[in-house]
Amino acid sequence: MKEQEKLERQKRIRNFSIIAHIDHGKSTLADRILESTSALTQREMKDQMLDAMDLERERGITIKLNSVQLKYTHTDGVEYIFHLIDTPGHVDFSYEVSRSLAACEGALLIVDAAQGIEAQTLANVYLALDNDLEILPIINKVDLPSAEPDRVKQEVEDVIGLDASEAVLASAKDGIGTDEILRQIVEKVPPPQGDPSAPLQGMIFDSVYDTYRGVIAYIRIKEGTVKPGEKIRMMQTGKEFEVSDVGVFNPKPVSCDELTVGDVGFLIAGIKNVGDSRVGDTITNAHNPASEPLPGYKRMNPMVFCGLFPTDASKYNALRDALERLELNDSSLQFEAETSQALGFGFRCGFLGLLHMEIIQERIEREYNIELITTAPSVIYHVQMVDGEMKEIDNPSNMPDAQQVEWVEEPFVKATVMVPNDYVGAVMELCQAKRGEFKDMKYMDDTRVNIVYDLPLTEIVYDFFDQLKSQTKGYASFDYEFIGFKESNLVKMDILLNGESVDALSVIVHRDVAYERGKAIVEKLKDLIPRQQFEVPVQATIGKSVIARSTIKAMRKNVLSKCYGGDITRKRKLLEKQKEGKKRMKSVGKVDVPQEAFMSVLKMDKD
Amino acid sequence: MAKGLYVHIPFCEYICYYCDFNKFLINNQPVDEYLEALDRELASYTMDKLQTVYIGGGTPTALSAAQVEKLMQIMDRHVPVTQLKEYTVEVNPGDVGEEKLSLLKAGGVDRLSIGVQTFHDSQLNSIGRGHSADEAKETVQAARQAGFDNISIDLMFGLPGQTMKDWEETLDEAMALAPPHVSAYSLKIEKQTRFYNWWREGKIAPLPEEEEADMYELLVDRLESHGLHAYEISNFARAGYSSRHNRIYWQNEEYIGAGAGAHGYTGGVRYANIKPLNHYIQAVQEKGSPVQTTHPVTRKEQIEEEMFLGLRLYEGVSTKRFYQKYGCAAEDIYPESIQEAKRKAWLAEADGRLFLTEEGKLLGNEVFALFLLDDEPENN
Numbered sequence: 010m011k012e013q014e015k016l017e018r019q020k021r022i023r024n025f026s027i028i029a030h031i032d033h034g035k036s037t038l039a040d041r042i043l044e045s046t047s048a049l050t051q052r053e054m055k056d057q058m059l060d061a062m063d064l065e066r067e068r069g070i071t072i073k074l075n076s077v078q079l080k081y082t083h084t085d086g087v088e089y090i091f092h093l094i095d096t097p098g099h100v101d102f103s104y105e106v107s108r109s110l111a112a113c114e115g116a117l118l119i120v121d122a123a124q125g126i127e128a129q130t131l132a133n134v135y136l137a138l139d140n141d142l143e144i145l146p147i148i149n150k151v152d153l154p155s156a157e158p159d160r161v162k163q164e165v166e167d168v169i170g171l172d173a174s175e176a177v178l179a180s181a182k183d184g185i186g187t188d189e190i191l192r193q194i195v196e197k198v199p200p201p202q203g204d205p206s207a208p209l210q211g212m213i214f215d216s217v218y219d220t221y222r223g224v225i226a227y228i229r230i231k232e233g234t235v236k237p238g239e240k241i242r243m244m245q246t247g248k249e250f251e252v253s254d255v256g257v258f259n260p261k262p263v264s265c266d267e268l269t270v271g272d273v274g275f276l277i278a279g280i281k282n283v284g285d286s287r288v289g290d291t292i293t294n295a296h297n298p299a300s301e302p303l304p305g306y307k308r309m310n311p312m313v314f315c316g317l318f319p320t321d322a323s324k325y326n327a328l329r330d331a332l333e334r335l336e337l338n339d340s341s342l343q344f345e346a347e348t349s350q351a352l353g354f355g356f357r358c359g360f361l362g363l364l365h366m367e368i369i370q371e372r373i374e375r376e377y378n379i380e381l382i383t384t385a386p387s388v389i390y391h392v393q394m395v396d397g398e399m400k401e402i403d404n405p406s407n408m409p410d411a412q413q414v415e416w417v418e419e420p421f422v423k424a425t426v427m428v429p430n431d432y433v434g435a436v437m438e439l440c441q442a443k444r445g446e447f448k449d450m451k452y453m454d455d456t457r458v459n460i461v462y463d464l465p466l467t468e469i470v471y472d473f474f475d476q477l478k479s480q481t482k483g484y485a486s487f488d489y490e491f492i493g494f495k496e497s498n499l500v501k502m503d504i505l506l507n508g509e510s511v512d513a514l515s516v517i518v519h520r521d522v523a524y525e526r527g528k529a530i531v532e533k534l535k536d537l538i539p540r541q542q543f544e545v546p547v548q549a550t551i552g553k554s555v556i557a558r559s560t561i562k563a564m565r566k567n568v569l570s571k572c573y574g575g576d577i578t579r580k581r582k583l584l585e586k587q588k589e590g591k592k593r594m595k596s597v598g599k600v601d602v603p604q605e606a607f608m609s610v611l612k613m614d615k616d
Numbered sequence: 617m618a619k620g621l622y623v624h625i626p627f628c629e630y631i632c633y634y635c636d637f638n639k640f641l642i643n644n645q646p647v648d649e650y651l652e653a654l655d656r657e658l659a660s661y662t663m664d665k666l667q668t669v670y671i672g673g674g675t676p677t678a679l680s681a682a683q684v685e686k687l688m689q690i691m692d693r694h695v696p697v698t699q700l701k702e703y704t705v706e707v708n709p710g711d712v713g714e715e716k717l718s719l720l721k722a723g724g725v726d727r728l729s730i731g732v733q734t735f736h737d738s739q740l741n742s743i744g745r746g747h748s749a750d751e752a753k754e755t756v757q758a759a760r761q762a763g764f765d766n767i768s769i770d771l772m773f774g775l776p777g778q779t780m781k782d783w784e785e786t787l788d789e790a791m792a793l794a795p796p797h798v799s800a801y802s803l804k805i806e807k808q809t810r811f812y813n814w815w816r817e818g819k820i821a822p823l824p825e826e827e828e829a830d831m832y833e834l835l836v837d838r839l840e841s842h843g844l845h846a847y848e849i850s851n852f853a854r855a856g857y858s859s860r861h862n863r864i865y866w867q868n869e870e871y872i873g874a875g876a877g878a879h880g881y882t883g884g885v886r887y888a889n890i891k892p893l894n895h896y897i898q899a900v901q902e903k904g905s906p907v908q909t910t911h912p913v914t915r916k917e918q919i920e921e922e923m924f925l926g927l928r929l930y931e932g933v934s935t936k937r938f939y940q941k942y943g944c945a946a947e948d949i950y951p952e953s954i955q956e957a958k959r960k961a962w963l964a965e966a967d968g969r970l971f972l973t974e975e976g977k978l979l980g981n982e983v984f985a986l987f988l989l990d991d992e993p994e995n996n
Contacts, residue, residue: 540825542960542979565829568980570802570850575622575865575879577921578886578911584924588985 015205015234015269022271023198024092024229025145026110028137029119030127030486034149038119038181038190042093043260045187046079076112076214076227076273078257083195091194092257092273094214094229096133101362103490104309107136108214108289111305112229112273115143115198117190118171122148122156122178125164125457127486128427134169143198144169146176147190152183160454168453201231201271208299209233209241211268211276211292216283218337222254224280225262228292229273231303236267240295241278244302248285249295250278283340309341311359312420312491313366313470314403316347316384316513317373318355320593320604324379325354331377332356335369342369347404351513351597352382352607357404360386363470382595382604384513388466391418391494406512408501411552417517418494420466423448424473425488430458432481439476443468444497444519463492467517502527502556504534505548509598513607527557530609537606540564545600617665618882620864621695623654624875625676625687626893629711633744633814634772636806638877638891639674645893647679651686653900654875657889658694660904661872661882668702668861669695672729676705677712684716688723697724702860704729704768709755710747717762727766727859728759729799735789736782739775744810749789756793766857768797773831775803776811776820783831787838794842796857800835800850802828829978836974847930849977866929868922876906884918886911915942916992919949924984927963932971946970949993953986 010018029035079091094113096106110116116137120126137144146165148158158178165173177193179186215227235241235255242249256264257274268274280286288309291302319328332344343359360366366386373379392400392408393415402408424445426436430452437460440447445462453459464473469489477485502523504514514534518526527549534547538561545561569583594601627642627650669691679687697703704727705720720728734740735749752769759767769790773783790798805811805822814820823831836846844852848866851859864871873880877891890896890908899906913921919942926933938946947954954970957963962976962983976983 562826564979564982565825566802566832566978567825567982568849568978569804570800570832575871575873575881576888577865577881577925578879578888580924581917581921584981584985584988587981588988591985 010267010269012206018090019203019205019269019271020200021087022090022092022201023115023194024094024113024201024271024273025115025117025194025198026094026096026113026137026142027117027119028096028110028130028133028144029149030121030124030130033119033121033124033127033130034181035119038117038147038149038179038187039093039095041181041184041187042091042191043077043079045184045191046081046091075260076109076258077260078273079259081191081195084192089195092229094273101360101365103132103136104307104361105215105288106133107140107305108212110137110140110142111303112212112214113140113142114201115145115194117194118144118146118165118169119149119181120146120161120165122151122158122161123153125157125161126168126427126453128425128459128488129486131168131427131459132425132488132490144171145190145193145197146171146173147179147186148176149179149181151178152180152185164454164457168459203230203232203270205234205269207232208297209235209292209294210299210303211235212303213286213288213290213292215288216280216286216340218283218334222277224277224283224286224337226276226278226280226286226292227273228268228276230268230270232270232299233294234267234269235276235292235294241276241292242295242298243285243287244291244293244299245287245306246285246290250280250285252276252278283337287340309361311341311343311361311389312466313360313362313386313388314357315360315366315386316349316352316355316404317344317358317370318349318352318382318384318513320380320382320595322353327377328356328373328379328381331373331379332358335372339369341365349384349406349513351511351602352384352595355382359403363474380593382607384607385516385609386470387517388420388470390499390517393417402517405501405515405517408515408517411500416496417499419497419499421463421492421495422466422469422489423492424462424464424469426460426462426477426485427453427487428458428460428481428485429456432484433458433460435480436460436477436485439473439480440464443473444521464489465495465497465519466491500551502530503550504530505546505550506534506538506600506602507545507598508548510550511597511602523551524556527551531557531559533609534606535559535561537609538600538602541600543599618661618663618870618872618880619665620668620670620861620869620871621661621663621666622861622871622873622875622878622880623658623669623671623691624674624873624878624889625671625679626650626674626876627678628673628675629678629708630746631744631810633742633810634803634805636809637674640893642675642678646897647683648686649897650876650893651683651690653897653906654687655690655693656900656904657874657906658690661694661874663695663872666696666872667700668864669697669700669704670702670861671705671725673706675708675711675731677707677716681715681719684719685723688719688725691723700724700726702727702766704859704861706731707755707759708747709752712755712758714758714762717758717764721763726764727768728764729768729770730755730759732756732769732790733772734775734778734782735786739778739782742777743772743775753789753793756795766797767795768799768853768859769793769795771798771800771835773800773802773835774823774828776822778823778831780827780830780834784834784838787835791838791842796844797851797853797859798839798844800839800852802832802850832978845930846977849928849972849980863929866925868918868925881913884913886913914992916989918942919993920988923950923987927970927972927976927983927987928980930971932969935965935968935970944993949989950987957983957986 027035076094081089094109096109151158162173177186177189210232211228211230213226237252239252254277255268289306293299336342341361344356347357390402440462445464449461451459498520500520503510531547544563547559548555549557594603626639628639703725705725706729732752805815839852847858870881876896878889887907887910889906896906
């Protein structure tokens with residue numbers, strides 16, 4: 010393509026994302042846009058085209074990003090090139106969201122006409138504003154009986170400060186408003202800026218591993234041009250590769266001659282590991298490099314850790330293979346071998362957050378068919394040792410003895426809770442109970458309040474979200490961001506079964522709540538661990554002192570004396586179930602412990 | 617060749633709160649059509665080697681006298697009644713009188729199993745039984761008067777709210793009647809019963825394991841002291857009165873099951889009949905067979921069943937018989953399980969028999985589960 014053609018084409022490109030709270034209709038609108046721009050024939054349409062993994066479909070969330078190139082003929086008769094970049098919809102992936110937003114010039118902000126703005130929406134709008142995006146508000150689901158488009162419009166203006174006068178009133182489900190949205194994209198979203206002949210700057214906003222082709226980097230070209238055969242350099246890692254293929258998604262990958270300013274597509278360059286193609290990194294030409302990388306790169310560090318152990322010890326190698334494969338696709342997943350006295354050989358794994366953790370666990374169990382025992386998630390602690398060393402502890406069982414510790418710091422987050430004003434009291438009470446520090450409270454309108462607290466991440470990992478949901482009847486929406494480490498009075502609490510400490514059950518807790526939590530854990534374990542042939546004491550200890558105790562009574566009677574006539578099959582099923590249950594237990598010392606017990610230190614009922 | 621025949625009469629005048637057997641309230645049910653279907657089903661089996669018959673339910677005595685008579689005729693048509701060594705019918709206190717009893721007697725029945733459950737009226741009421749303790753006693757007397765001396769009574773323990781004292785009184789009342797056989801079952805709350813719903817709603821709770829175990833121990837002691845020996849985990853009898861029919865199950869031998877929802881084991885195949893009444897009747901009419909599922913028992917399953925059924929018996933499993941039946945020693949098939957169960961003092965071995973200890977009986981399911989195999993055992 011000639012220079013002039015490139016510049017002319019650039020003016021016809023519009024790059025945008027969709028920002029929405031879960032269930033506000035993002036995927037449905039994406040589908041409507043795909044249909045209306047004839048990217049897909051009706052036959053190719055599966056509902057919610059962009060959510061690829063089964064897991065995503067089931068949970069109604071997007072985990073891996075997708076981008077798609079669309080052709081749209083405007084009312085002026087000109088054909089425009091749209092790139093729709095999908096964003097993950099969860100706080101665990103906010104860095105990915107910020108990078109995919111950085112690949113755009115505009116964003117469609119979908120707000121549910123009945124629900125209004127939610128905490129998650131707000132967080133993503135701020136990310137979009139940080140990236141200087143043109144934001145087009147869309148009030149969706151206006152066909153619902155409970156829709157209040159005017160109130161929600163007002164909320165968009167008051168809370169976010171956007172001009173909502175031209176907000177599209179839409180019903181993505183019924184295709185209402187789609188044409189208007191497409192028109193506004195052309196008219197309001199600015200075309201990409203940049204010089205096709207400048208040194209290459211391409212931003213990676215996602216990368217996936219393909220068994221046949223290696224790493225496929227999803228990139229947005231900010232400056233310059235890239236084509237197969239060129240040598241590229243990753244500006245953060247310094248690694249160099251030769252480009253073998255570039256192309257766009259329509260939504261199937263289609264190779265093309267080159268990618269130039271404004272293009273959003275893929276790049277394949279014999280990269281073996283997603284760790285060499287990090288989200289946020291800048292791709293440049295190795296022979297004619299840009300002077301600086303694009304701003305905003307961050308190395309993502311895991312925030313939540315847990316031990317994953319195969320129920321069946323012989324599956325250890327299979328588990329390692331599974332983690333290695335998942336890691337190929339997910340540079341934020343970390344793992345290292347861990348040996349637990351209680352659970353045997355497994356892996357200590359680090360995740361971006363709880364959802365990320367659940368997703369990985371589910372994928373291992375489903376896609377790799379390995380049954381897992383998971384320990385309660387933990388955060389990372391900074392432990393200042395008496396000898397001056399600073400240790401990072403992500404596994405409670407590795408916490409050094411109290412005598413060697415000067416102080417311990419734990420990660421804190423800024424938590425934003427948006428809630429109807431009836432529940433302000435409940436939310437504040439909960440945050441206080443979770444050792445929160447009040448920061449801010451604002452009325453967004455007559456009925457909705459935005460509450461900000463600094464909270465220890467460990468409390469979020471523990472049960473904050475469940476409690477928030479139950480105490481606000483599900484009306485609260487919640488978001489958080491990591492802010493840093495703060496010193497806390499933390500102690501390690503061990504759990505002893507039959508007098509033996511079970512490393513996988515150790516937790517780090519704040520001293521003020523240690524007694525209460527210890528009591529709750531031993532009671533819960535008493536109920537979860539079936540009776541054994543002998544009496545089993547369950548103790549919670551801090552150092553050498555026992556702070557709580559319960560007893561699992563010895564098994565006295567377990568025999569079916571009921572008469573089933575000649576129905577032997579039924580007897581057999583009962584016994585098989587019993588045997589199966591036993592198999593899924595781990596022998597800790599002489600005690601058979603079911604899997605749920607290891608998570609029990611996490612999921613605690615309120616009373 | 618099947619040694620036993622079980623016949624299911626799935627009708628009841630009321631539904632007990634704990635019962636999850638295949639049963640229907642008798643009002644407006646096609647009882648006569650059912651009996652005709654049973655007649656046809658029975659005609660399809662070979663029964664010349666039969667030694668025992670057991671007619672259970674449901675409530676066989678919920679049938680009218682005329683229907684009882686018809687049932688006896690049907691049985692007589694297909695079953696070699698005179699060669700039987702045992703012919704049992706379950707009867708329910710309150711709904712058998714002289715007339716039905718004499719019909720049974722005339723039909724060749726020589727053993728009655730009477731569903732007493734408990735001798736406390738309030739408890740009978742709270743488990744949904746439609747009779748009183750006095751009626752139960754009267755039924756035993758009436759049975760004797762009708763010429764039945766081989767009488768078994770059913771008792772239940774572990775009932776919600778039942779105390780040790782209650783249970784002891786029930787045992788004393790039972791012993792005062794001097795039955796030669798007692799079956800005693802602990803309550804198990806099963807799905808699709810009123811008890812299950814109440815349990816889920818938190819309205820009733822099963823007794824703690826400890827109390828149930830104590831009740832079981834009291835049961836064994838008390839019956840033993842009256843000469844009723846625990847020949848099986850939940851069955852007790854004076855010498856010569858153990859149930860031959862039930863032994864067929866425990867000794868892993870074959871039997872025919874007839875009637876809606878009945879289970880049978882013939883020619884190495886376990887089968888189950890259709891449960892819903894009308895479907896059962898229709899299947900018999902249209903296909904001549906009401907069998908719904910069949911399962912050929914594998915060698916592995918047969919061995920497992922040999923153990924988990926046989927160990928229920930006082931005498932346990934004969935290692936010699938095991939060897940004769942399977943061509944290898946039980947120790948070779950279960951080298952670890954037998955060791956483990958012995959180490960835990962659940963299992964003992966003497967006089968060529970593997971049998972449960974007293975503790976093993978209380979923890980029977982734990983022991984039985986040890987005898988489920990992971991893989992098909994090798995054939996030698």
